[in-house]
Structures are given as C-alpha cells and as structure tokens.
Amino acid sequence: MAELLQLLLNVSEKAANVARVCRREAPLFELLVQEKKGDDKNKKFVQDFKTLADVVIQEMIRHDVGAVFPELIDFIQGEESNKFENGLGESVIVTVCAKEQETAALLATVLDGDQTAAALLAKAIHQDLQFRDEAAERLKPFPLSPADVGIWIDPIDGTSQYIEGKEELVPEGDFCSFGLPCALVLIGVYLRATGEPVMGVINQPFHQRDETGHGWKGQHFWGVSHGDFNACSVPRSKRLSSSEDGACLSAVLSSSEKAAVKEALAPLCPGKCLKYASGAGYKILCVILGLADVYVLSEGSTFKWDSCAPHALLRALGGGVVELGTRPPGGNKGQVEVQRGAELTYHKPNAGCRGADQWANQGGLVAYLDSKVLSRVLGELAGKI
Ligand code: 2IP
Ligand code: CA
Numbered sequence: 504m505a506e507l508l509q510l511l512l513n514v515s516e517k518a519a520n521v522a523r524v525c526r527r528e529a530p531l532f533e534l535l536v537q538e539k540k541g542d543d544k545n546k547k548f549v550q551d552f553k554t555l556a557d558v559v560i561q562e563m564i565r566h567d568v569g570a571v572f573p574e575l576i577d578f579i580q581g582e583e584s585n586k587f588e589n590g591l592g593e594s595v596i597v598t599v600c601a602k603e604q605e606t607a608a609l610l611a612t613v614l615d616g617d618q619t620a621a622a623l624l625a626k627a628i629h630q631d632l633q634f635r636d637e638a639a640e641r642l643k644p645f646p647l648s649p650a651d652v653g654i655w656i657d658p659i660d661g662t663s664q665y666i667e668g669k670e671e672l673v674p675e676g677d678f679c680s681f682g683l684p685c686a687l688v689l690i691g692v693y694l695r696a697t698g699e700p701v702m703g704v705i706n707q708p709f710h711q712r713d714e715t716g717h718g719w720k721g722q723h724f725w726g727v728s729h730g731d732f733n734a735c736s737v738p739r740s741k742r743l744s745s746s747e748d749g750a751c752l753s754a755v756l757s758s759s760e761k762a763a764v765k766e767a768l769a770p771l772c773p774g775k776c777l778k779y780a781s782g783a784g785y786k787i788l789c790v791i792l793g794l795a796d797v798y799v800l801s802e803g804s805t806f807k808w809d810s811c812a813p814h815a816l817l818r819a820l821g822g823g824v825v826e827l828g829t830r831p832p833g834g835n836k837g838q839v840e841v842q843r844g845a846e847l848t849y850h851k852p853n854a855g856c857r858g859a860d861q862w863a864n865q866g867g868l869v870a871y872l873d874s875k876v877l878s879r880v881l882g883e884l885a886g887k888i
C-alpha cells in the first residue's frame with residue numbers, strides 16, 4: 504500500500520498543477536465557473552460554484568488511480584458530478600481519455616471550442632510527473648489491500664477562496680484566515696468494511712509565492728493510520744498542545760459559526776484564541792499543524808470528501824475527528840441526532856437523504872489532536888448547544 508500513497512502524492516501534485524494553471528490563464532479561469540443546480544447543491548451557499556477545474560481534477564485522479572489499481576475504480580468517489588454543461592446548453596461527460604489530444608478535443612466541447620484553453624488543461628492532466636517524497640518512499644510496507652479500501656476526493660476544497668483568489672499577507676507557516684492558501688486538494692482513503700480513514704494526502708497548491716513573485720509554490724502532507732501502523736509527514740516539533748487542565752486552548756471556527764458555540768467556547772479560548780478561517784479542510788489542517796488545538800463545527804455543512812483525508816492524518820498523530828451531535832431542528836436539549844464523540848466514518852450514506860446530503864457529516868464535528876483537549880471541549884459544550 505506504500506505504492507498507493509506514492510500514487511496519491513503524485514496525482515495530488517498533478518491536481519495542484521491543474522489548479523495553478525487554471526488560475527494563471529485568466530481567459531481559461533473565466534470560462535470555468537458555473538453555478539451548481541439541484542440536489543448536488545451545497546445548501547450552505549446561495550451561490551456555490553463548481554468549476555471545470557474541480558471536475559477535471561477529480562476525473563484525472565480517478566483515471567490515474569484506476570489505471571494502476573483497477574480493483575479500486577468503482578470505489579473512488581468525489582464531490583463533483585462529471586456532467587458539465589457548456590455555453591450552448593449541451594451536456595458533456597468530462598472524462599480523461601487515453602491520449603492528450605483526445606482529452607483536449609473533449610474539453611474543447613465544454614470550453615465552447617476554445618482550443619487553446621483545452622490544450623493547456625489537457626497538457627496538465629496528461630503530464631508525466633514523477634513526484635518524489637523521500638519520507639513516503641522510506642515507509643516500510645504495511646498490510647492493507649487496495650481491494651479493501653475506498654477513496655474520497657475533494658478536488659478543490661475552499662472553492663470560493665480559489666475563485667476569489669485573494670491574498671492575505673502573513674509570515675510563512677502562520678495561520679491564514681482566508682485566501683488562496685485555504686484552497687486544498689484532499690484525497691482520503693477509508694476501509695470499506697468499517698469506514699475508518701486509513702490514509703490521507705493534502706496538497707496546498709497556493710502555499711506561498713514563488714521566487715518571481717508572480718506564480719505560486721505548493722506544499723503537501725500525508726498520513727497513514729492502520730492498526731498499529733502510524734506514520735505522518737508532519738514533524739512532531741510543529742505541533743503544540745494545551746492539554747493540561749486550565750491551560751488556554753485555541754479553536755478555529757467557520758466565520759458563520761453559531762453565536763452559542765462561540766459563547767460556549769469563550770471561557771476555554773479567551774481573546775484571540777478563538778479564530779476564524781475559510782475552508783473545512785484548511786481548518787482541520789490547522790489542527791494537524793498545531794496552529795489550533797481544535798476545530799469545532801456545529802452544522803452539517805461538511806461532507807465525507809472534506810474530512811476523510813485530514814482525518815487520516817489526525818489519526819496517524821493520535822487525534823481524530825468526532826461527531827459533535829447536534830439536536831434536530833425543534834428537538835429538545837439532550838436529544839441528539841447522532842452520537843456525540845463517535846469517530847466519523849466514511850462508508851455509509853445517511854439514511855433518507857439524497858444527493859450530496861447523503862454524504863454530509865450531519866451532526867457537525869470536532870477535529871482534535873489530543874484526546875484530553877477533546878474531552879475539555881466536549882465538556883464545555885455539553886448542555887449549551
Ligand atoms: C466547502 C468549503 C467551505 C466550508 C464548507 C465546505 O467545501 O470548505 O469553505 O465552509 O463547509 O463544504 P467554511 O469555510 O465556512 O468552513 P467546497 O469549497 O469544496 O464547496
Ligand atoms: Ca469541500
């Protein structure tokens with residue numbers, strides 16, 4: 504399975520390249536945005552966009568992984584539907600073809616005949632990249648069969664940040680509350696039998712400006728957690744913890760989080776210890792990197808593809824992501840919809856739901872690195888939300 508990790512790292516870097524190419528070529532980028540419709544709509548946003556970049560990246564990952572592990576192909580799922588509508592109202596199924604020219608021809612039909620844009624995209628998709636990660640290469644073999652796992656892809660998490668393309672000036676490695684660094688490629692692997700997350704790759708295509716100041720450099724992270732086998736690319740020294748009783752904690756929240764949650768956390772996280780950032784994946788990454796002790800979300804606005812990859816990294820580091828368990832609308836206090844404190848799983852759709860809602864983390868979540876911190880946070884929230 505070390506081979507699957509290598510492959511996911513490679514394809515995540517190709518995905519990051521596609522994301523960068525799409526932003527670099529302005530006319531291409533403008534062609535890419537299209538409004539979501541119907542059941543796939545993420546209720547959270549009045550205007551949610553899916554981009555051709557998202558669809559193309561997801562299909563590229565599916566194609567590259569399926570080519571090496573055909574037994575996995577039917578178990579690779581993602582946020583996006585590969586049905587795309589072009590400017591003429593025609594519906595086109597976006598796939599990656601065997602040859603670059605064929606993919607370019609197919610993409611041209613989505614891009615209203617724009618051959619230049621289609622060729623640029625096809626080149627990035629068919630790039631023969633040999634991405635090296637020495638720590639991943641040194642990993643000793645671990646017993647996990649491709650036939651036992653499934654994959655969740657969020658081709659671009661933080662789409663609105665990706666589309667807006669804002670930049671916040673912060674020192675390298677610091678917490679970013681919005682902008683391009685919050686946009687991530689997330690590829691998570693889970694066990695089909697139990698739904699446990701076992702492997703994750705996170706690629707941040709827009710980590711920092713390159714030497715020219717015009718382009719971007721990315722960075723990536725990975726983790727594996729299966730049985731007694733745990734390995735993660737994040738160095739131990741990078742992580743802080745405030746597990747002692749009484750120590751202040753830092754929590755990262757969505758800017759749209761409920762006032763009740765902010766108020767409940769305020770005694771644990773005084774002043775600037777309560778912070779806000781865009782992107783569900785980015786907020787979990789903040790916990791992985793020790794930029795926050797916890798990420799608390801009280802709504803069902805994230806999905807399996809948002810949490811699977813970073814959840815695997817947290818598990819590799821001894822942490823996790825649990826259900827917060829919120830009350831159904833109009834329900835009594837204490838009447839929980841899902842079990843508070845249970846680790847999220849990734850293999851079963853939510854009963855009675857359609858479209859994206861089947862895969863929502865319905866009861867909200869808490870991402871943590873240290874179980875003592877988790878207990879303090881759940882204790883503080885008990886009876887208040
Ligand atoms: C979104 C994205 C948003 C997040 C939302 C996710 O995924 O990560 O930023 O909201 O929950 O579903 P917030 O930033 O308020 O946490 P996508 O960008 O893939 O639609
Ligand atoms: Ca997402």
Ligand code: CA
Nearest residue numbers: 582657659660
């Ligand atoms: Ca997305």
